[in-house]
Amino acid sequence: MSAQTSVVAGQKAPAASVRRERIRYRWAYLFILPQLLFFIIFTMYPILMSYVYAFYDWSGFGPLSNFVGFDNLIKILHDEQFWNAFRNSLLYMAAKTVILMPATLMMALILNQAFFKGKVFYRTVYFLPVVTTTSIVGIIMKFIFGNDQALVNELLMALGILSEPVPWLGQAGTAMLVLIFVGSWKFFGMMMVYWLAGLQSLPGDVYEAAKVDGASYWQTMRSITLPLLMPVAAVILLLTVVNSMHVFDLVKTLTNGGPFFATETVDLYIYNYAFSTSGFPQIGYASAAGIVFGLTVFLITLVLGWLAKLSKDGKDARHTQSAKGGL
């Protein structure tokens, strides 16, 4: 862009254009300076230090002096409570993903129909939980599920589904269920919008062709929409999995990890070691836990990213094939 400008100007007066370009560079550096400083101080340095801290026994106060090598990491790998939190995070992520992927796709397919009325209205309603404060939603849900007279118990008993109130947040199994349920409800609209964006990016001419050929709705769906949607699906899967691996606000306010650590996630586990007001903070240990979990999330991202690439390449291959075959 600007290289072109300088070529055109360069034919007239080389010296002036070089000077003009230099001034532009200087301005550009000045423009990126604030972001660059922020980036170095609040992104690069923290990433680096989160690894460094992991090798120290450190409470966050005083100098960083007690180097312990891999002790923190070894301790974590032998901590039953860490693995419990790890399992909980994975379970939450897996359940949320399995529930949401098909459900949100279905909703997007309904709203994406050309003749469906009230799209914006429905989108607003179903997206609303996404923009509300998660921690406050957690508190509201605690009251809705919380005690015997809570709304959900009253409703299920009135409908005859339950004969006596269930202590939803007081039992390990049901507490996790409520957490997954509320988390899914909160994230539903986000994924719905992802799918809608994906559906709108599909090429219209293919659908015209299918219509001319007299393909039914389900035929079009099976042999056009779903295959073409695969690359987008892979990206959405990736975004959902990474998002669901980290859950803090909701679990902190809804169950605070209880009952008896049944819903404690890794993020909450780390927080309790790093910032808990009771007891001495163990910054080194918390950092090490953060690294173990960060690497896990990274590995999952790599695998899913690889899948996304595969499905994209597959689609491109099919595309060229069908183009050659003259669909």
Added chain:
Amino acid sequence: MSRQRTLNGVLHVLLIVLGIVWIYPFVWMIFSSLKTNTEYINAGFKLLPEAAQWENYARAWKVGHFSTYFANSVIITCTTVVIVIVMCALTGYALGRVNFPGRKLFVVAITATMFIPKGYTIIPIYQIIKSLGLLNTLPGIILAESSGAHVLFILLYMTYFHNLPKELEEASEMDGCGFLRTFVQVMLPLSKPIIATTAIMQFIWTWNSFFVPLIFSINKPELRTLAVGMYSFVGEHTVDWSGMAAGASISLIPVIIVFIVFQRFFIEGISGSVKG
């Protein structure tokens, strides 16, 4: 065709019923905030209060310190939005219009941070804020909230500025405008749609933020935002249910209104992140 119409009719009914259930928690919250505490306990399904108890709001606002929390939320959110927008617009403009040496490296570096396995970076950020002497201050919270690489926003501005015709810039320079004035008076006003998208998204994110203000106000209750204040209110006033509902309403209603009014920009921003 008529089968299709019946099917869509059924779908509408389903979507409306499910939609009511979907937003019922918020409706319930607002109505609960207008009941007395006795009414709240014995309410069952009865949604409407006998008489609207507006003093619940007065109580949350004064006794529950929601006036302070609200002011903190507004100050932190607005300042963060301005800082992030200014920083991202400047960076995006430089990256989109000037091919300076090191430009590629910069773009690669900020995008790469999205994929690097991060440890628990909030601890070092906490230490930085502490060493800057900003612990337990509003500027400290604002700095922590504005941190992050803002990759999505920068790329949005970069693409937008890159696609503006270069004649605009040339014409502006003919008129004697320098680099800075061209940016401020010609280019920036043109990027209003991107400013709207990024501002709305950042507003909603910061307003809803819980983790950062929680950590940074542990020893300083008067710095709590609405999200954190609500959490501690529940811990301190365990039996004032309608007061809590009023507090929750005070916290959620602003962000819901902002979303409904500006939802087009927000949805566009979200869609952009999956297309890109």
